[in-house]
Amino acid sequence: MAEKTVYILSDGTGQSAINIVKACLIQFEDPEIKLSVYSKVDNEDKIVNILEKAGRNRAFVAFTIAKKSLRRLVHEVCHKREIIHHDILGPPVEKLSAFLDSEPIENPNLLRKVDSKYFKRIEAIEFSINHDDGKNLKNLEEADIIILGLSRTSKTPTSFFLAQQGYKVVNIPVIPEVGIPEEVYKADQNKIVCLMMEPDILQKIRIERLKHYRTMSKYTNINNILEEVEFMYALKDKHREWHIVDTTNKSVEETAREVLMKIYGREIQL
Known part of the structure; x- marks a missing residue:
C-alpha cells in the first residue's frame, strides 16, 4: 500500500487531534500513514493554503478548530476540492451548546489555560x-x-x-x-x-x-x-x-x- 497522508489542522497545538487520529489508526493493521500537523491555524488564508496542498496530495483532513466560522470554511473548501475530512471538535461542541442552551466561547487557548x-x-x-x-x-x-x-x-x-x-x-x-x-x-x-x-x-x-x-x-x-x-x-x-x-x-x-x-x-x- 502506498503511503497516505493525514493533515491535522488546529487553532491550538493540535495534540488532541493527533491523539484521536492515532487512536483510530491503531484499528488498522500497519497503515502506511504520514501525519502532517499544522498548529496555530487561526485565519482564513492559512486554512485555504493548507487545504489546497492537502487536495493536491489527496490527503485526509482532520481538524480541531474552536471558531465556528473557520470550521465552516474548512468544510466548504474540502467539499469544493473533494477532500475527505472530519471535524473532531465541531459536532460535540454544537450539541453541547444546544444541550446547555449556551453559546461556546470559541477560544482555542482555554485548554491550555494555566490555572x-x-x-x-x-x-x-x-x-x-x-x-x-x-x-x-x-x-x-x-x-x-x-x-x-x-x-x-x-x-x-x-x-x-x-x-x-x-x-x-x-x-x-x-x-x-x-x-x-x-x-x-x-x-x-x-x-x-x-x-x-x-x-x-x-x-x-x-x-x-x-x-x-x-x-x-x-x-x-x-x-x-x-x-x-x-x-x-x-x-x-x-x-x-x-x-x-x-x-x-x-x-x-x-x-x-x-x-x-x-x-x-x-x-x-x-
Missing part, C-alpha cells in the same frame, strides 16, 4: 512520584488515594494516571513476608485500594518481566502467587473499609476509573 487546576495536577504528580513504590511513607494523610498491590498489578501506572488528573497517590508494594507498614493503618482507611489480579495472568506477566534474566524463582511460582493473592484477600477481609479493584486485562484508564468509583463514588472529574 489552579494546572498547579494542582503538578503538585499531585510530584507527590505521587515521591511516594511511588513505597519509597516514602511520610505525609500519608495528604494522599487522596493509597494503593496497595502485589508486584506487577499496575500500581505505578495507575498512580501516575490518577496523578495527572490531580489526585495525590501513594502506592505501596505488598510483600507477605514483610507485611503492611504501620503508617498505612494511621491513614484514612476509606482511601485504601488493593489492586488484585487473577493468579495465572499475574504469573504470565511476571514471567515476561523476567524472561531476559533466564531464571525462574519464587517470584513466578504459581503456588507462591496463590499465597500472595490469598494474603491480599485476607487483609481485605480484616479491614472492611478497604476496597478491591481487579486489574486483570484492564487498561490503566479502566483501573483508575474503578479506583475513583470505589473511593469517591464517581469517575474522573473534569
Whole structure:
C-alpha cells in the first residue's frame, strides 16, 4: 500500500487531534500513514493554503478548530476540492451548546489555560512520584488515594494516571513476608485500594518481566502467587473499609476509573 497522508489542522497545538487520529489508526493493521500537523491555524488564508496542498496530495483532513466560522470554511473548501475530512471538535461542541442552551466561547487557548487546576495536577504528580513504590511513607494523610498491590498489578501506572488528573497517590508494594507498614493503618482507611489480579495472568506477566534474566524463582511460582493473592484477600477481609479493584486485562484508564468509583463514588472529574 502506498503511503497516505493525514493533515491535522488546529487553532491550538493540535495534540488532541493527533491523539484521536492515532487512536483510530491503531484499528488498522500497519497503515502506511504520514501525519502532517499544522498548529496555530487561526485565519482564513492559512486554512485555504493548507487545504489546497492537502487536495493536491489527496490527503485526509482532520481538524480541531474552536471558531465556528473557520470550521465552516474548512468544510466548504474540502467539499469544493473533494477532500475527505472530519471535524473532531465541531459536532460535540454544537450539541453541547444546544444541550446547555449556551453559546461556546470559541477560544482555542482555554485548554491550555494555566490555572489552579494546572498547579494542582503538578503538585499531585510530584507527590505521587515521591511516594511511588513505597519509597516514602511520610505525609500519608495528604494522599487522596493509597494503593496497595502485589508486584506487577499496575500500581505505578495507575498512580501516575490518577496523578495527572490531580489526585495525590501513594502506592505501596505488598510483600507477605514483610507485611503492611504501620503508617498505612494511621491513614484514612476509606482511601485504601488493593489492586488484585487473577493468579495465572499475574504469573504470565511476571514471567515476561523476567524472561531476559533466564531464571525462574519464587517470584513466578504459581503456588507462591496463590499465597500472595490469598494474603491480599485476607487483609481485605480484616479491614472492611478497604476496597478491591481487579486489574486483570484492564487498561490503566479502566483501573483508575474503578479506583475513583470505589473511593469517591464517581469517575474522573473534569
